[in-house]
Structure formats: C-alpha cells, structure tokens
Amino acid sequence: MIRTALLVAGKDLRIELRSRVLLWQVVPFGVMALLLCGLALGPSHAGHSSAAPGLYYLVTLLVALLMINRSQAVERSPGTRSSIATLGLDPAGVFLGKSLALAVELLVTGLVLLGGTVLILHTALHGALVALPSVVVTLCALACAGTLYGALTAGGEAAATLLPVLALPAFAPLLIGGERSFNDALYGGALLGWWIIVVVALVAYVAMGILLYGVLEET
C-alpha cells in the first residue's frame, strides 16, 4: 500500500511539475481572491486582521476545489482510466498517494496564501507562524477529504458543480476548526480543542478513504 502510495504521489507531483497548473493558474487565482477580499473589506487594517483567518480558509477552499478537480481529471480520460485499471493498483494506496500529492500542492499554495494574509490582510506575522502547524494539519485533512469526494463526483457530467455541494458538509468542520485555531493563534486562546477536532477529522478521512476508495473507483 505504501509503495503504491509513493508511486502515485510521485506521478501526480511530476504531472503537476510538467503542467505548471498550480504555478500559473491556481496560485495566481488564490492571490487574486485574497486581494479582492482585502479590497472588499476597505482600508481598515483592524477589520482586515480580524477577518483574515476566515478569509484565508475561504480562499483556500476555493483553490482546493480547483486542485481536487484537477487531481481527478488526470485519471479520468476514458483510455487512461482503463489502462491504469489494468495495472491492478491497490485502491487504498492510490487514495493515499493522491491525497499525499494533493496535500503537498495544497501546502505550497497554503503557504503562499498565508504570506498573502500577512501582506494583504495585515495579519500579525508572529500569529501566522504560530498558526502554521494547525494550517498544515487542516490542509492535510482537506486533501484527504477532497480526494475521497473527488473520486465520488469524478466522471459525472456535472462533477465541478457536484463536488462543492457534496463535499461542503465534510469540509465544514475542517474549515471551522482551522479558522478557530488560526484565530486563537492570532489573539490567544485554547488552541488544543480545535486541533483535536481537525486531527480526528484527518484520521477519519484517511480511514474512510482506505476503506472506500476502491468501491468509489469501481462505481
């Protein structure tokens, strides 16, 4: 399973390096969205800072939806899907590999956007650094949930629309937990409680993915 996971993750990241979709499409989209959020909030620095954690995760969610669709799209052309199916890869390994690659891509984008919140939304640099570990865990959980729901909606005629609709209940606890952790890191608070929620969600999505990914692929 681990061997398959590393193989699939390496392949997905190599495809990303070649296609540069992350660099030329996803990251600029995220930065533009953050800029628009800053403009919408107006010139008050204080308002920017207090809204920053929520806006950070809102933009990250939009960016993640693009990346999840992209991650599934590379597998879904009819010929590729059949050929790869005949490799008989372990579905649990495929799930872990795709989640790992998506997590790496989300972390790169998430770090850029975190820098963006400091520059554009005037978040305290120290607070952003304190929030970093919770951001990493939240984005990993988002990657696992996204891979699972991406497989659920992929191949359908309205996958791009279905994904946010179906995945929102799954993403909501992650976004709330991440936003609260970020907020506590900025303004002081009990970080641990929100951390536990996000870590439990991460473990739950990993377990569900390992168990269900093969079924989702077959259907």
Added chain:
Amino acid sequence: MTNDASPVVALHDAVVISRGFPLLSGVNLKLLPASLSVVTGANGAGKTSLLRLLAGLDALTSGAGTVVGIDLASGDRRQLRRRVGWLGHEGSFYDDLSVRENLVFAARALERPVDEIVGAVARVGLESRIDTTTKQLSAGQRRRLGLAWLLLRRPELWLLDEPYASLDDEGRTFFDALLGDVVASGATVVVSAHDPLRSGALTPRTIVMVGGRILGAAS
C-alpha cells in the same frame, strides 16, 4: 501460466448490462493459448464490450466465464486485470508525462524491472522519442507507446481495441509483425477491428459480432 490444454478464455452465455442497456447478450466463446483472433462487426456490435469483459474492466451480469483461469463471476477482477494487457482506442497514458516516465510508472506498478524499458521502446521504434511528452506524440506513435507498455507487461492475454486506427501502411506492417511474434511466444491475442485483417502474414480466427452476440467464427 495457463495450461496449454485449457482455454485462455471460456465464456458461456455471457451477458453484460450497463445502465439498463445490454452490451453483450449471451456470448459463447473459447480461445486457446497462442492464438490470434479478430473480432469484427459494425459500430455498437459489442466488440469493445467483449474486450472490456475479458480485461475485467466490466462485470459479468449473468452467464459464466473464465479468463486466464480466473472466474469472471466470483474471481478477483483486480488480479485478472494485472494478467491481461489492454490497449484501448483512446489515449491510454498520462499526457503530461514522457514516454519513459509513463513506462517507468507502469513497470513499477507491476513490479517489473525498469531496465527493460529501453528494450521495449527500441522494439517499437520510439527510441528517439523516449523523453518526449506523450501529448506531443502523433496518434501512430501513441499506438507504439501502447505496444511498448504491453511488451513491458508481457501479459498472457493481449486485448487490442481498434489497434489499426490511425496507423499508416508502415505502422500496420510493423504491428502485424509484432503480433506474429507475440503469438509465437505463446500469448493469446484478441484484436477488435471493423474489417478482417488484410495481412497475409497472419491467419487469425475471425469472430463476427452483431447486436452484442457472436454471429459466427471462422479460421
């Protein structure tokens, strides 16, 4: 490997229904080791559906059958997929990876030695394109990459869906020669085509399909 005395493929009243539509409507077929068969018929006759069933890509709805000794109704379809080679008429690879990277991925997935890749690529005449991104290949070159993929896999059963599409005369001659070698090595080959093979070098069994059934077979 399959015993010489037992058929590689044995289907009895095989029915495949997908989304309420019958793709195969009671197919009886027996294929022996080291044989070449050509499945012909009009569009929608069931050629691709038959090959997909044999590849373990589609499930048997009713009837019975074995492929390379694996029961289609109760056997492990993932195991079956690993033992057959499938070349679809659509693109079969990751477009953003090079020829070498696609083959390395397949070799590692199947636990085959990576150093056989150069030989397989040379065998299909793609040495000069080994580091070319797959999306930059012509349709004929993509077919050759598909063959390299199968040579690397060394499957017991080769399933080739419309392999002559988009091949020029030189490509067809090359393809026929390769198929001859593959059959001589003991593998079983099933090719789908609109028309019977025109090559004089090969003497395949021709299977005619109409409306999801086999109308007749002739050597």
